[in-house]
Amino acid sequence: MPTIALSQVRKTYPGSSTDAVRSLDLEIADGEFMCLLGPSGCGKTTTLRMIAGLENLSAGELRIGDRVVDSAVEATFVPPEDRKLGLVFQSYALWPHLTIERNTDFGLRLRKVPKAERIKRTDDVMRALGIEQYRDRYPSQLSGGQQQRVALARMLAVSPGVLLLDEPLSNLDARLRLEMRAELKRIHGKFGTTIVFVTHDQWEAMTLATTIAVMNDGVIQQMGTPDDIYERPANRFVAEFVGSPPINLIEQNANTPIAAAIASYLDGRLHDVGAVALTGIRPEAIVLHTDAKDVPQDSFNLRAVIEGVLPTGGSWIVEVRAGGQLLFMTTHVAPTLSAGDDVTMVVEPAAFHLFDTDGQRMLNADKALGHSAG
Amino acid sequence: MRVETPLALPDDKPSFTQAMRYKMKLTMREPTTAVGFVVAIIFAYLILLPVLSILLDAVKVQLGDARRIGGEVGDGTLYYLHRTFLSPVAQNFFWGPLKNTLSVALGAILLSFLIGTPLAWLLSRTDMFARRWFATALIVPYMLPSWTFALAWTTLFKNRTVGGQQGWLEAMGMTPPDWMSYGQFPITIILSLHYAPFIILLLGNGLRRLDSQLEDSARILGATRGQIAVQVLLPLMRPALFSAALLIFAKCLGDFGVTYVLGLPVQFDVLATSLYRSIGSRQTGVAGVLAGSIMAMGIVALLIDAYVVREARRFVTVGSKGSMDRKSQLKKWRIPATGFAAFIFIISVGLPVLTLTLSTIMFVPAKFTLDNFTLQYWIGTDLETVAMRTGILLAPDMWSAAWNTLRIVGSAAVSAGFLGLLVGYVVVRTPFRPLSTFLRHVTFLPYLVPGIAFAAAYLSLFAVSHGPVPALYGTTAILILALTADQMPYASRAGISAMMQLGKEPEEAAQVAGAGWVRRMRSIVIPIQKRSLVTGVLLPFISGIKGLSLFVMLAVPSTDVLTTYSLRLIDYNYTQAANAVVLIIAAVAYFGTLLAQRLTNTNLAEGLGG
Numbered sequence A: 001m002p003t004i005a006l007s008q009v010r011k012t013y014p015g016s017s018t019d020a021v022r023s024l025d026l027e028i029a030d031g032e033f034m035c036l037l038g039p040s041g042c043g044k045t046t047t048l049r050m051i052a053g054l055e056n057l058s059a060g061e062l063r064i065g066d067r068v069v070d071s072a073v074e075a076t077f078v079p080p081e082d083r084k085l086g087l088v089f090q091s092y093a094l095w096p097h098l099t100i101e102r103n104t105d106f107g108l109r110l111r112k113v114p115k116a117e118r119i120k121r122t123d124d125v126m127r128a129l130g131i132e133q134y135r136d137r138y139p140s141q142l143s144g145g146q147q148q149r150v151a152l153a154r155m156l157a158v159s160p161g162v163l164l165l166d167e168p169l170s171n172l173d174a175r176l177r178l179e180m181r182a183e184l185k186r187i188h189g190k191f192g193t194t195i196v197f198v199t200h201d202q203w204e205a206m207t208l209a210t211t212i213a214v215m216n217d218g219v220i221q222q223m224g225t226p227d228d229i230y231e232r233p234a235n236r237f238v239a240e241f242v243g244s245p246p247i248n249l250i251e252q253n254a255n256t257p258i259a260a261a262i263a264s265y266l267d268g269r270l271h272d273v274g275a276v277a278l279t280g281i282r283p284e285a286i287v288l289h290t291d292a293k294d295v296p297q298d299s300f301n302l303r304a305v306i307e308g309v310l311p312t313g314g315s316w317i318v319e320v321r322a323g324g325q326l327l328f329m330t331t332h333v334a335p336t337l338s339a340g341d342d343v344t345m346v347v348e349p350a351a352f353h354l355f356d357t358d359g360q361r362m363l364n365a366d367k368a369l370g371h372s373a374g
Numbered sequence B: 001m002r003v004e005t006p007l008a009l010p011d012d013k014p015s016f017t018q019a020m021r022y023k024m025k026l027t028m029r030e031p032t033t034a035v036g037f038v039v040a041i042i043f044a045y046l047i048l049l050p051v052l053s054i055l056l057d058a059v060k061v062q063l064g065d066a067r068r069i070g071g072e073v074g075d076g077t078l079y080y081l082h083r084t085f086l087s088p089v090a091q092n093f094f095w096g097p098l099k100n101t102l103s104v105a106l107g108a109i110l111l112s113f114l115i116g117t118p119l120a121w122l123l124s125r126t127d128m129f130a131r132r133w134f135a136t137a138l139i140v141p142y143m144l145p146s147w148t149f150a151l152a153w154t155t156l157f158k159n160r161t162v163g164g165q166q167g168w169l170e171a172m173g174m175t176p177p178d179w180m181s182y183g184q185f186p187i188t189i190i191l192s193l194h195y196a197p198f199i200i201l202l203l204g205n206g207l208r209r210l211d212s213q214l215e216d217s218a219r220i221l222g223a224t225r226g227q228i229a230v231q232v233l234l235p236l237m238r239p240a241l242f243s244a245a246l247l248i249f250a251k252c253l254g255d256f257g258v259t260y261v262l263g264l265p266v267q268f269d270v271l272a273t274s275l276y277r278s279i280g281s282r283q284t285g286v287a288g289v290l291a292g293s294i295m296a297m298g299i300v301a302l303l304i305d306a307y308v309v310r311e312a313r314r315f316v317t318v319g320s321k322g323s324m325d326r327k328s329q330l331k332k333w334r335i336p337a338t339g340f341a342a343f344i345f346i347i348s349v350g351l352p353v354l355t356l357t358l359s360t361i362m363f364v365p366a367k368f369t370l371d372n373f374t375l376q377y378w379i380g381t382d383l384e385t386v387a388m389r390t391g392i393l394l395a396p397d398m399w400s401a402a403w404n405t406l407r408i409v410g411s412a413a414v415s416a417g418f419l420g421l422l423v424g425y426v427v428v429r430t431p432f433r434p435l436s437t438f439l440r441h442v443t444f445l446p447y448l449v450p451g452i453a454f455a456a457a458y459l460s461l462f463a464v465s466h467g468p469v470p471a472l473y474g475t476t477a478i479l480i481l482a483l484t485a486d487q488m489p490y491a492s493r494a495g496i497s498a499m500m501q502l503g504k505e506p507e508e509a510a511q512v513a514g515a516g517w518v519r520r521m522r523s524i525v526i527p528i529q530k531r532s533l534v535t536g537v538l539l540p541f542i543s544g545i546k547g548l549s550l551f552v553m554l555a556v557p558s559t560d561v562l563t564t565y566s567l568r569l570i571d572y573n574y575t576q577a578a579n580a581v582v583l584i585i586a587a588v589a590y591f592g593t594l595l596a597q598r599l600t601n602t603n604l605a606e607g608l609g610g
């Protein structure tokens, strides 16, 4: 299967003054399960529609394999019907006048697949997605989850090399969502399909993707494995967007005791401490000790006061105030502490995420602090 | 995993020519825009050209006037404007008819409000008896052609001013005065009965969807019913009322048939009949001025309406939780109220239909003895009359007219329906905005042009051959073309709204699956739109069958349709036969409308103005 490559792609909708997507560079390799992750309105759907050919580019170039399929400079545009991709719409877009079976075998009929094979493939895919008992119904007679599976079956029936999915699980209840995630993963493994999956749900992206591209304001912020994204956020936006509860951010120029404590801790370990504008600490990287003697030697520590303990079912969020700032930490061990208790908070050096004044990750600091390489 | 990025050129902004080439490519990639251009050319030819030509006629020296005006045929001139607006005959051509048009229209608006407002309220908000039945029955007048009522009126009230079979009153020895038999009085009454359903539908809809919490809060604050009506309901309903009034006005401007039947004997002219006369007497220039004036008034009315509707959107009051079906108890007024509704039904439907029906089975008017009744005008043979020697159902002419109607109106309706959907498709889908704007406006244009003027334009344009187009006068082709063009406002509006509702995703899904344009039209768009396509054909069909003015101008005996055939019968004083034909038309229009409503699960309110 070919690689899909977008380079310097820009999209401005007619009549709109701002760019929906600007200077977007993105490669999707063969067999990848790529998630486009980003807040609402950041241009995910637009990107997907450009790949499918339902929107044209305002500038830049889009290739599938060696072939340029859309480029304003070369005046090339390959229409969607010739791109041989699969696309599942956010709203499903099933054909209301066709039965489930006819919806599913539409593409096969179009390709004039011999009848026996067509019936076999339709049956197979309908069985795989558990919709064969609805074959004679019309879309309006199915629930949202069932419709969604039909939308998927319709695309899978023609086994496209690339499957584009626009928030396909957003209308499902939690259980179905889990099931469908597993199903997608299975399809990806079994057919080796390249999948581009749009979502604004970070857990969905984390659990499914081989690669995640985080988008904001029409620009790719970071592209990498789920680990990369979580462990080594490339900038402030990614650090804040991924993770729940969100990462604790300490402004180094804010003149708080905690900022000063961090600065003095980093001093000596890092040669350009002055460049650090922002420090991030993931909630699960904070450990609390009631006894100062237990505090490990080399770690950062600071006196803190518990402000509250919020159970979240099997795990807990603890709010602590340390050095003039409220921080969140999470734990899977039932805390014996309660509001008002004095503790020492401890953070391993490798758990610090440092960002410069532009909000970019300070890569050179990672090695100095013992951050595992990416 | 990562692949080498194909290095983008550092500054790859496409140049102007590149951008244009790309744009061309995108625009022409799909047949949508190409099809749009073809349709646009067709309509430019079928609608724009005729309208422009009749407007140009108003300022160009016409054949036969060259010597009088001084100048060559085709030169620019203000002579016709002067003649129509300022000369001594202007009174006859324009100012008199204008006064009549306005007074008839205003009278009709007032009267239909007097009838329609209470009925709308009774039907939507009270526990009147048989509400459901009346809700349909009171709309029937609008389904029947307006001039049906004019014929019923003459059957009853004709006096000796005109020859032919006597009116019933006259036959019973009471000679009705002229003002009652002809002219302004009956025309106003008939138009208001015909258009009262507008008020009932528009106002009734508004009242039904009104949030009853608004009334409740007023009541809690201590307002009496009367205060609520005046201070809450009336202001909220004002946009709907205003809109209905303007619609009636626009309709009255173009109404030709009623005045043609009832105004002629006393030389009562409205603008539409004045236009007909000036065309009949070959005063093409004056006709152009008159047509332009009617169009201008229609445009102004519609612009005002659009403005009012837009203003009204600012306070949306419909469709919230509180809009439940709460009914006022009429108590002792229940029977009188039902009586009022029944009375209106009887005079607006029962009486006219009964009169026409009776007149077709009686030898002599208003003589209710058994030996005066006969079915011979329907199914008789060897009648004593000179020409119509068989009953109407056995007359070959009738059947050929019926066949012509079916053929002509049918093909026009089918083409209008398909063109309407196509226009809807192009308007909604083309990336080329000017094309979409042009199509929307050009297909709406005939709405503003009275049928008579439109027909006149066709006559002058297509009577002689133009390049590859042969002379079409006297052919069915000219009727089909004119009728198709005339029905485009409704057909294209239906098509556009149907396509807007469809959304583009079902089609995009097929496109991604690999379906090209033709395939998508065939397998996705048209099947999904089947229902609205049926309506898009049926509504123009009904309206075409009722239509009079186009046919009056364009049909010749060999292309007679039912409407012109009945007029010819009237001219020859075969009253019974003429009325029988009119009844047949009314029946087709009525049952056709019911069928259309059944098919679309809607009521007429949405298709109003159609």
Ligand SMILES: Nc1ncnc2c1ncn2[C@@H]1O[C@H](COP(=O)(O)OP(=O)(O)OP(=O)(O)O)[C@@H](O)[C@H]1O
Pocket: A013, A014, A016, A019, A020, A038, A039, A040, A041, A042, A043, A044, A045, A046, A047, A200
């Ligand atoms: N057809 C359109 N015309 C004009 N602007 C549009 C159009 N479609 C999207 N936009 C704008 O482009 C931007 C990106 O939209 P897009 O639909 O790609 O966002 P998204 O990331 O898919 O968001 P969501 O998560 O809400 O689906 C938004 O600001 C949106 O308002």
Ligand SMILES: [Mg+2]
Pocket: A044, A045, A046, A090, A166
């Ligand atoms: Mg989206």
